[in-house]
Structures are given as C-alpha cells and as structure tokens.
Amino acid sequence: MSKQGYHHGNLRQALVSAALKLIEEKGPTGFTLSEAAKSAGVTPAAVYRHFAGREDLIAECARQGYMIFGDLLEHAWHEGKPSALAAFSSVGRAYLAFAKKYPGHYMAMFESGISPNRSPELSAVAAKSSAAMERATRALMEHVPPEKRPPAAMVAAHVWAMSHGVVELYAREGNRSPFAPEDLLESGIGVYLRGLGLIKPD
Incomplete structure (x- = not known):
C-alpha cells in the first residue's frame, strides 16, 4: 500500500x-x-x-466501543420488555455478544489500562453503558422487598463482573469450557437471582 x-x-x-x-x-x-x-x-x-500518541489512539477505539456497547445494551433492554427479568437477562447476553463481535473495541475498553475518565467524551459514553445496566437492575430490584433489596448499582456491578469473567475465561478463542459462555452466564445469573428470591428454586 x-x-x-x-x-x-x-x-x-x-x-x-x-x-x-x-x-x-x-x-x-x-x-x-x-x-x-x-x-x-x-x-x-x-x-x-x-x-498525541498510542494511548490517545486506543482511547478513541475505546470511546467508539462504548458508543456501540451502550446502544447494544439499550436495544437489549427494550427488546426484553415487558418482563424486567427477561430484559435483565437480555442485557447480560448483550455483553457477551459485544465481546464476541467487537473484540478490538472490547480490549481497548477493558484491557488497555485506559481510564474511562481520561477525557470528558470517553467518560460520557462509558457512563451511558453503566446507566443502561443499572436501569435494568433497578427495574428488577423493584420485585425484591425493600428491606431485602441490595443497591441496584451493587447488583449491576456483580453482573458486570460475572459477565466480564465469563468473557475473559471462556469466551476467548482457545479458552475451552464444557459449557457455552452464554449458558455459563445465564446459570450464574440464575443462581444470583435465586439468592435474591427473584427466581423460584428448581
């Protein structure tokens, strides 16, 4: 060229x-x-x-990734309605789908060491993604009695961490698991939600 x-x-x-x-x-x-x-x-x-340098270039990759990611989470949330539980599960699956379809963006966002607070533009789009996850969580937590209800932000962080762990350990090429990543995440979220009383025991 x-x-x-x-x-x-x-x-x-x-x-x-x-x-x-x-x-x-x-x-x-x-x-x-x-x-x-x-x-x-x-x-x-x-x-x-x-x-200005390589980090600025990676930060722009991350910014564009967060834009795509936020849109996917928003779409997953609306696609899963009217059930808050269905919408919540749809948001979790969207996380895995994004990591698979946009691996370069995903790594720029979560594995580069670039802080979401590096610039106002990057911070804004990263916050949009977090807000989509927390909104789905808040809707679901409304079904938990107030005295037993954990903070929505904490539950969202737990599910985000679970999703990230599944991606890192089992959704990458060459990382083998006896179960599909989607099944691992769904079962993990199921155990978590049963603990909150949102799903009846099997």
Missing part, C-alpha cells in the same frame, strides 16, 4: 480501524503507532495530526 501522508481521505478513522485490527492480533499494548500508520497506509508523522 502506498504512503498517502496528509492527503488520506479519512485518516483518523483509518487509524482507528487499523488499531482495532492490531489490538485483536497483538493486544492493546502489543503494537506501535508506526505499525498503525503502516497498516493505514500513511506515514508515521501523519498520525500526530490526530493523536
């Missing part, structure tokens, strides 16, 4: 796309800006017109 320097049609997004592929192949810290530039077909110097 020939070098296109500063005349690339959409250099910023081309660099993001190149970085996402490199993140999938090598991890968020396994590539250089020069590699991203080469993959995008531009000179390394051209990168600095848009990004």
Whole structure:
C-alpha cells in the first residue's frame, strides 16, 4: 500500500480501524503507532495530526466501543420488555455478544489500562453503558422487598463482573469450557437471582 501522508481521505478513522485490527492480533499494548500508520497506509508523522500518541489512539477505539456497547445494551433492554427479568437477562447476553463481535473495541475498553475518565467524551459514553445496566437492575430490584433489596448499582456491578469473567475465561478463542459462555452466564445469573428470591428454586 502506498504512503498517502496528509492527503488520506479519512485518516483518523483509518487509524482507528487499523488499531482495532492490531489490538485483536497483538493486544492493546502489543503494537506501535508506526505499525498503525503502516497498516493505514500513511506515514508515521501523519498520525500526530490526530493523536498525541498510542494511548490517545486506543482511547478513541475505546470511546467508539462504548458508543456501540451502550446502544447494544439499550436495544437489549427494550427488546426484553415487558418482563424486567427477561430484559435483565437480555442485557447480560448483550455483553457477551459485544465481546464476541467487537473484540478490538472490547480490549481497548477493558484491557488497555485506559481510564474511562481520561477525557470528558470517553467518560460520557462509558457512563451511558453503566446507566443502561443499572436501569435494568433497578427495574428488577423493584420485585425484591425493600428491606431485602441490595443497591441496584451493587447488583449491576456483580453482573458486570460475572459477565466480564465469563468473557475473559471462556469466551476467548482457545479458552475451552464444557459449557457455552452464554449458558455459563445465564446459570450464574440464575443462581444470583435465586439468592435474591427473584427466581423460584428448581
């Protein structure tokens, strides 16, 4: 591919796309800006017109990932209605679906060490994702007696951690489990919700 320097049609997004592929192949810290530039077909110097360094490029990958992630969670929430339980389960499944379909974004968001508070833009889209999970949790917690009701934010954090653990341990290529990741997450959430009295014991 020939070098296109500063005349690339959409250099910023081309660099993001190149970085996402490199993140999938090598991890968020396994590539250089020069590699991203080469993959995008531009000179390394051209990168600095848009990004101060590799972390800024990864942060933009994460920002775009959170935008997709938040939209998926919102869609899952509305798709699962009218039952709060169905909607809650749908949100959990959306987490796994996102990690599978957008691995580069997922790793940029959760495995790069980039803080969601790095910039106001990144913080805003990350907060949207958290809000979608907490909204689903609050609706579900309304079915728990007030005196036994844990904070919705805590339950959302538990389910988020459970989903993340399933992705990290069993949803990655080469990580084998006798059960499908979706089944592991669903059964884990089921045990959790039974403990809260939201699902009757089998």
